[in-house]
Amino acid sequence: MASMDTMVLRKHLDSAVSAKKKAAELGKKKRRRSEGAASSGGNQSTNSFFNNDPNAQQVDWYFGNASAVALGQSEFQRIWGTIPLEDNWRRSNKTPALATLPDPTLANQKTDEGKKTENGPAAKDVDEVAKIFTQLPTTPDQKKEALAKIEDAYFKLGDLYYLQLQEKENAAGSYKNLLNRFPGSEHEPEVLYKMYLISHEKTTEADHYANLLKQKYPNSTFTRILLNPDYLKESSIAAEKQKLIYKEAYANYQTGNLRAAQEEINQALKEGDTGFSQQLELLQILITGKTEDITRYQYELGEYVKKYPDGSLKPYAEQLLAASKELQAKIEKAKGIRFIASFKEPHYFVIVYKLSDKITNPISTGLESFNRAEFKDLKLSSSNLTLNEEFALTMVIQFADRDVAIEYFDKFNSQAAVMKPFALYNFYTFVITKDNFDLFYRTKALDEYLTFFDRNYQPKNP
Numbered sequence: 001m002a003s004m005d006t007m008v009l010r011k012h013l014d015s016a017v018s019a020k021k022k023a024a025e026l027g028k029k030k031r032r033r034s035e036g037a038a039s040s041g042g043n044q045s046t047n048s049f050f051n052n053d054p055n056a057q058q059v060d061w062y063f064g065n066a067s068a069v070a071l072g073q074s075e076f077q078r079i080w081g082t083i084p085l086e087d088n089w090r091r092s093n094k095t096p097a098l099a100t101l102p103d104p105t106l107a108n109q110k111t112d113e114g115k116k117t118e119n120g121p122a123a124k125d126v127d128e129v130a131k132i133f134t135q136l137p138t139t140p141d142q143k144k145e146a147l148a149k150i151e152d153a154y155f156k157l158g159d160l161y162y163l164q165l166q167e168k169e170n171a172a173g174s175y176k177n178l179l180n181r182f183p184g185s186e187h188e189p190e191v192l193y194k195m196y197l198i199s200h201e202k203t204t205e206a207d208h209y210a211n212l213l214k215q216k217y218p219n220s221t222f223t224r225i226l227l228n229p230d231y232l233k234e235s236s237i238a239a240e241k242q243k244l245i246y247k248e249a250y251a252n253y254q255t256g257n258l259r260a261a262q263e264e265i266n267q268a269l270k271e272g273d274t275g276f277s278q279q280l281e282l283l284q285i286l287i288t289g290k291t292e293d294i295t296r297y298q299y300e301l302g303e304y305v306k307k308y309p310d311g312s313l314k315p316y317a318e319q320l321l322a323a324s325k326e327l328q329a330k331i332e333k334a335k336g337i338r339f340i341a342s343f344k345e346p347h348y349f350v351i352v353y354k355l356s357d358k359i360t361n362p363i364s365t366g367l368e369s370f371n372r373a374e375f376k377d378l379k380l381s382s383s384n385l386t387l388n389e390e391f392a393l394t395m396v397i398q399f400a401d402r403d404v405a406i407e408y409f410d411k412f413n414s415q416a417a418v419m420k421p422f423a424l425y426n427f428y429t430f431v432i433t434k435d436n437f438d439l440f441y442r443t444k445a446l447d448e449y450l451t452f453f454d455r456n457y458q459p460k461n462p
Contacts, residue, residue, distance in 0.1 A: 017128045154175070154178035155174075155185075155187045155191065157174045158172075158178065158194070162198065168198045171194075172199070175191045175194060175195055176195075178191055186310065188216070188217070189221075189222045192212050192216075193209075193213055193225065193226060196213065196226065213226060214227075219307055224273070238272045239275055241268070242268040242274060242280060243276060245264050245265075246265075246268060246280060248264050249262075249280075249283060250283060252264065253283060253287060258290060265283060265287075268280050278304075278311050278312075278313055281307075282304060282313055282316075282317060285304060285317075298324050298328075301317055301324070330447060330448075333443070333448065337443055339440075339449060339452045340435050340436055341456060342435075343401075344401055344402065345433050345434060345435065346400060346434055347398065347399045347431045348395045348396065348431065348433075348437055349395065349396040349412070349429070349430075350393055350396075350428075350429065350437070351363060351394050351395075351427050351428070351429050352391050352427060352428040352446065353391065353392060353393070353394075353425060353427040354426070355386070355389070355392050356390075357425050359421060360384050360392055363421065363422075366419075367416075375408060378404075380397065380398075381397060382396050382397075383397070385441070387444060387446070388444045395437075398434075399431070402457075406457065409429065409457075413429060417429070428446070428450060430449070430450065430453040431453075432453070
């Protein structure tokens with residue numbers, strides 16, 4: 001409905017609502033006619049009931065059956081004893097409740113108000129079609145949420161038919177709807193296995209679902225159960241053994257005893273493929289990251305993510321892979337950047353800070369005050385630039401050579417950096433030649449230049 005043209009959908013809904021109203025009106029008329037007939041027939045029945053015809057048989061009515069009444073009285077006396085007939089006979093406090101009769105004036109008033117509301121101007125027709133339109137999912141997120149609910153409903157309905165009502169045909173129908181409408185669903189491995197069980201008597205159909213399960217989800221728990229019905233029982237025992245060995249292996253990994261850790265992992269994996277195997281395999285990959293090159297480490301992590309797409313450790317493995325690739329990119333970037341080791345040319349002083357702090361103006365004002373107070377004769381000026389999506393910078397220009405720039409750098413860090421606004425925020429400071437600044441700003445290589453600066457400008461510890 002949400003994907004239909006608005007005018008076409010409106011036309012269909014108007015027709016459906018109109019048909020619904022007609023059916024409701026027809027039902028009201030039928031009820032009124034049946035109630036009238038019942039009222040007429042009831043009077044006749046009441047009249048005949050009080051007819052003192054001695055030949056009439058009243059055995060269908062409890063109080064017309066003397067044997068039943070006697071039996072009831074006997075049972076009542078057995079339970080409650082002989083007690084007088086009075087109101088509230090079961091209550092210890094016999095204070096009678098005061099009966100309150102409805103005020104006929106109020107009743108009439110309410111009736112009149114009801115009529116006014118029903119027939120008068122107060123009555124409002126509810127636009128059912130407009131109400132339906134407001135309930136339709138229109139945004140991508142709403143449609144995604146609605147489809148997820150439908151997908152889950154197919155699965156739960158199939159389970160209801162299969163596991164509780166024992167209706168295999170209806171269960172199969174719901175499961176097939178799920179497979180056809182939501183290919184690749186997270187429920188698909190389980191549904192394929194259940195379809196295999198449902199169609200077990202039909203060899204060809206059962207083989208079809210079994211093959212699909214093995215081909216599409218070879219590492220699924222349901223595939224393992226299909227191949228070995230005792231898998232869960234056997235794997236639980238093996239998994240407990242693996243957990244004990246894993247503790248020793250992880251302890252060795254943390255202390256750097258990688259060879260012993262690898263041997264223990266190999267021993268644990270020989271226990272078989274269990275639900276705990278993925279923890280062992282990830283630890284094995286971490287050892288690979290410490291003993292082999294980064295390319296092999298990244299390949300193993302990528303294969304692990306593919307092997308356990310629904311595994312609990314998949315997000316962690318993806319984080320490790322992303323961090324490794326980021327580090328590799330920085331290393332490769334650093335290899336391609338060659339800052340110039342020439343320090344006699346003019347220098348700039350640079351302070352780098354986070355854009356999110358929004359402190360460009362306070363930083364500029366603070367630097368100008370510092371310049372006037374400490375380096376008035378140099379006639380320094382400052383300018384602001386955006387470095388990337390995360391950082392901005394303010395630079396002070398310019399210094400004749402490295403020595404003057406370093407003097408400014410040292411005095412700033414010892415004085416201004418511990419005063420407002422600088423003391424309230426985190427930032428980087430360094431000096432840089434004009435040529436190196438051009439390369440730095442073009443490549444945005446902040447980490448690489450900070451390494452270069454530490455190596456070439458900072459005093460070495462003896």
